[in-house]
Amino acid sequence: MMSNYVGAIKTLPVSSLVTFNPWDTPRFAEQINTASLMGEEEREKRYQGIMKVVDTWTSAKWGKAFLETMLTGDVPRNEDMPDRDPLGDWTTSAIADDTAWSVVQEGEENGNPE
16 A cells, blocks of 8 residues: 555555555555455565565665766666656647646636645
């Protein structure tokens, strides 16, 4: 289980996580129930998804990627980094699509950013 507010949530595969908003008590309780009733096979599958990232992106690899970016100024492609923006695909397509972009702007004008 992982809070929606933890930075690592951007790094790990969403399909491997049981996420929750700690301020939303009823849904938080539902997620605890979901996690506690999850079968062993499903838990193992999720664990393997998480460990694939954890084993691949060690602190040494993170440090090396950071230093290479600082030295070269070349920012790695988003899909090459585990800490991608989870809304990246949506925001890119929304900006490219005038219809979606106008809906976003309309909502902001009405005081509703969603």
